[in-house]
Amino acid sequence: MKNFKINKIGLGIMLVLFLTISCTGDLDTEPKGQDKSLAQLLVEQPGLAGLISKVYGSFALSGASGPASTDTPGDDAGESPFLRGIINLQDFSADDMKNRWGDNGLDQLTTTANWDENNKFMRYMYNRVYYTVPQANQVIAQMNTYNISGKDQVISEMRFLRALAYYYLIDCFGKGVLLTEADLGSTVLKKESTRQELFDFVEKELLDIEDKLPVTNGYGQANKACGRMLLAKLYLNAKVYTGTARYADALKYSKKVIDEGGYSLAPNFQSLFCADNDKTAAKNEIIYALIADPLISQSYGNTTYLVLGSLNSASMQLSDYGATDGWGGHRATKAWYGLFGNSADQLDASSDDRAHLFWSNANDVDPAKRHSFEMTNYKTWTDGYPSTKFRNSNFAGTSSPTYFSGTDFPLFRLADVYLMYAESVLRGGGGTTAEALQYVNAIRIRSHAATITLGQLTLDYILDERARELNFEGHRRTDLIRFEKFTGGSYLWPWKGGVKNGTAIPESYNLFPIPLKAIQSNPNLTQNTGY
Numbered sequence: 001m002k003n004f005k006i007n008k009i010g011l012g013i014m015l016v017l018f019l020t021i022s023c024t025g026d027l028d029t030e031p032k033g034q035d036k037s038l039a040q041l042l043v044e045q046p047g048l049a050g051l052i053s054k055v056y057g058s059f060a061l062s063g064a065s066g067p068a069s070t071d072t073p074g075d076d077a078g079e080s081p082f083l084r085g086i087i088n089l090q091d092f093s094a095d096d097m098k099n100r101w102g103d104n105g106l107d108q109l110t111t112t113a114n115w116d117e118n119n120k121f122m123r124y125m126y127n128r129v130y131y132t133v134p135q136a137n138q139v140i141a142q143m144n145t146y147n148i149s150g151k152d153q154v155i156s157e158m159r160f161l162r163a164l165a166y167y168y169l170i171d172c173f174g175k176g177v178l179l180t181e182a183d184l185g186s187t188v189l190k191k192e193s194t195r196q197e198l199f200d201f202v203e204k205e206l207l208d209i210e211d212k213l214p215v216t217n218g219y220g221q222a223n224k225a226c227g228r229m230l231l232a233k234l235y236l237n238a239k240v241y242t243g244t245a246r247y248a249d250a251l252k253y254s255k256k257v258i259d260e261g262g263y264s265l266a267p268n269f270q271s272l273f274c275a276d277n278d279k280t281a282a283k284n285e286i287i288y289a290l291i292a293d294p295l296i297s298q299s300y301g302n303t304t305y306l307v308l309g310s311l312n313s314a315s316m317q318l319s320d321y322g323a324t325d326g327w328g329g330h331r332a333t334k335a336w337y338g339l340f341g342n343s344a345d346q347l348d349a350s351s352d353d354r355a356h357l358f359w360s361n362a363n364d365v366d367p368a369k370r371h372s373f374e375m376t377n378y379k380t381w382t383d384g385y386p387s388t389k390f391r392n393s394n395f396a397g398t399s400s401p402t403y404f405s406g407t408d409f410p411l412f413r414l415a416d417v418y419l420m421y422a423e424s425v426l427r428g429g430g431g432t433t434a435e436a437l438q439y440v441n442a443i444r445i446r447s448h449a450a451t452i453t454l455g456q457l458t459l460d461y462i463l464d465e466r467a468r469e470l471n472f473e474g475h476r477r478t479d480l481i482r483f484e485k486f487t488g489g490s491y492l493w494p495w496k497g498g499v500k501n502g503t504a505i506p507e508s509y510n511l512f513p514i515p516l517k518a519i520q521s522n523p524n525l526t527q528n529t530g531y
Contacts, residue, residue, distance in 0.1 A: 038150045051139050052154065055161050056220065058132045059083060060290040060302040060409065067298045067404070072127045076120075081301025082132070083290055083409055085125035086474040089172055089512065094476035094486070095335035095493035096467060097387070099309070100328075100379045110378060112505050113498035116513060117531055123515035126176075129169045133179050136162040141181040156212040160222040163202045164230060170198050170241055171478055174511045174528060176518075189522045199234065199241050206231045216262070219278055220291045220408070225261035228253045229287055229412045236420055237482055240510075247429030254421040255431070258439075263287060263414040269353050269447045272413065274395035275322055275406045282395070287412035294392070294402035304405040306330075306390040306472065312381060315361060315369045322392030324401045331384035332358060333375050335493040336471050339464055343373060344385075352449035354468055358385035375494040384494075387472055415443050415469055423462045433457060443469055459483070481510050506530055 042049040054064065062077040063069030070077040091097040092110045099110045105120040115122075136158040143151045143158075169176050178193040178201055193201075206227050217223040232253035238246035257263070264284050266272055271282040278289065292302045311318055311326030318326055340355035341347045344362035347355045360371050361382075368382070375384040392405045418439035425436040433454060441451040443465070452461070463483050466475065480486035487509050492502030508530020519525045 038146075038148045038154070041146065041148065048139070048142055051135065051142075052158070055132060055135045055139060055158060056291075057297065058128070058135060059161075059164075059411075060292060061297060061299045062301055067300050072124070072131050075124050075127055078300035079121070080124035080128065081299055082125070082128040083303075083474075084301035084305045085121065085128060086168070087306065087472070088121050089125055090474045090477045091472055094480055095333060095491075095496070096471040096476050097330055097332055097336070098375065098378045098384060098495060099330055100381060102379055111495050111498040112509060115509060115531070117516040117519070117527065119513070119515075122172075122512045123517060125168065125172060125512075126515050126518055129165045129176070130179075132165040133162050134184070136165070137179060137181040137184055141184055144181070152212050153214055156209040156227075157217075157222045159205050159209050160213065160227050160230070163205045163227075166198055166202050167230060167234065170195055170202065170234075171237070172512050173514060174241075175514075175526075177522060177525070189524055191524050192526060196242050199238070202234060203231070206234070215260075219283060220289050222288065225257045225263070226288045226412060228256045228261075229417060232257065232417070232420055236424065237478060240482055245427070247424045247427040249429075251421060251424035251429035251431050254417050254424060257287070257417045258414070258421065261287065261414075265414055265442060265446050267446070268395070270357070270389075271395040272410055273390045273407060275392050275399055276394040276396055277410070278408050280396050282410075285414045286408070286410045287414065287417075288410075289408040290411055291408050292405050294404040294406040298404040302405060303390055303392075303407040303409050304403075306409075307392050307405045307407065308403075310359075310386045310388065310390070312386070315364070316359060316386075319401050320391075320393065321388060322394070322399055322401050322405075324403045328381050330386060331371075331375070331378075331381070332387045332471070333384055333494045334373055336387075336467055337385050338373075339468050344371075350449075352444075352468070353447040354449070357387060357389045359388055360385050376500060378495045389472055410473065415446075416475070418443055419462060419466050419469065422457070423459065426457070426459050426462065440465060486510060 059082040062081045063071045068077050070080060072080060088106060088109055092099050093112055099106055108114045108119055109121060139158045140155050143155050174195045175192055177190045178198060179190065183190065210224065210227055213222060213224045213227050215224050232250050235246040235250035235253065238244060266282040266285040271277060271280050272285060277283060277286065290302065291297060307321060307323055308325055308327045309330040311321060311323055312328035313326045316326060318324060337347060337358045340350050340352055344360035347358060347360065361369055364370050371382045371385050377383050390407060392402065392407055393399050421431065422436035422440050425431040425433055437454050437457050440457060444451055463479060466479055477486060485491035487505050487507045489504030494500065494502060496502035497505045508528065511528045513531035514525055514527050519527065
């Protein structure tokens with residue numbers, strides 16, 4: 001089966017939704033004069049149920065008719081999915097990952113050089129934001145026409161997903177048009193909203209739905225912890241986004257997730273990135289997942305991109321990673337694996353489980369197949385170590401290799417919240433350093449890394465620990481910007497600015513350029529400074 005079946009995905013998500021809402025026993029309000037429950041309504045209106053699942057799927061899938069289809073006309077179906085954009089813009093533009101294919105657009109990201117308004121990968125991300133937002137607006141508008149108790153949960157989930165899309169707009173582009181359900185059907189081109197205005201909107205939305213989102217929800221659906229974690233992320237980066245620090249608020253909402261979310265660290269780090277992460281103890285740590293399935297939700301832009309892009313059939317045993325192909329494109333740099341040691345031997349000797357998730361092939365009898373610690377040429381496959389963090393094999397039990405990945409992407413997980421809390425403490429947001437240390441050491445103990453002392457707990461240490469724990473998960477560029485290490489020349493990494501040992505890049509690169517096609521479509525938009 002090669003086609004994504006929206007009705008199957010919709011049925012699965014909506015079944016969980018029905019069961020969750022039905023437990024309230026409060027579905028007997030008559031909608032438009034009819035004795036109908038929300039569950040009945042969605043069964044009778046499959047288009048509405050499908051639209052709800054489509055909004056969820058918009059973050060990982062390209063279109064409703066399989067991996068070769070796209071919901072954003074004119075964009076490449078394989079290259080343009082939301083999750084693939086998150087990885088391209090957040091990890092390949094930063095210090096942890098590089099791509100060797102040399103694709104126009106992707107090459108500029110991987111070298112943080114020659115960025116301009118025509119970069120197709122930046123346009124893909126922008127387009128995906130403005131696909132997800134109107135789809136969410138459609139569901140909100142339709143649900144508001146019904147007088148059914150329980151509909152607020154559906155509306156709140158859609159408002160969360162809309163806020164999540166706007167979060168990436170704020171982070172990546174800094175401004176854009178603010179569209180809500182009130183704008184549906186309007187042909188008037190809206191004015192540009194500033195980063196502050198978008199920030200204020202997302203903050204207000206998330207605060208308003210905090211008590212409307214359910215405490216628990218179906219796996220892969222938004223719950224109260226999801227909203228609170230997105231708020232914490234917004235506040236943690238508030239100084240970058242608005243010029244005003246909000247670390248106390250970041251700490252407050254991080255602590256709410258920790259204390260009230262009911263989550264716990266998975267006992268094994270690797271289990272978080274395997275094909276059965278929705279069934280093992282890993283799901284206890286995953287707060288919000290982008291769901292993948294090798295049969296019914298196929299995509300070149302979900303974790304298929306991470307798994308296959310990091311494998312090469314010429315030198316790696318693909319079946320060990322649950323794969324049937326390898327694209328030979330992605331490798332980590334020493335800015336990531338160098339945090340565990342200064343050679344392949346040191347990585348092998350490390351007690352930290354996370355140090356072993358790189359392919360060095362250092363002892364291969366064929367020297368041409370050995371990977372080098374240094375990335376002398378980012379276009380050479382054996383320069384740098386591929387990351388084997390994400391894989392399509394099961395953690396528990398056996399599994400059969402498939403081309404498309406069935407590994408869910410943990411967009412939000414508890415370890416990130418622990419590190420956000422610790423950072424907020426160190427930035428003066430309140431809390432205690434003793435508790436911050438406890439959370440950091442819990443993460444390290446899970447991976448069999450040595451614990452640290454209070455004297456070692458600094459902001460620089462937090463940045464490094466975020467790299468060890470969270471790299472290749474779509475956070476790194478944002479982290480480096482927040483720590484004032486992305487632009488300029490104070491911190492260099494391999495191929496920063498298109499130079500082997502790195503060079504300074506302009507401050508304007510803290511934002512991506514607004515795509516030219518977006519400006520041509522709406523003259524109210526203005527270009528970001530420096531482009």
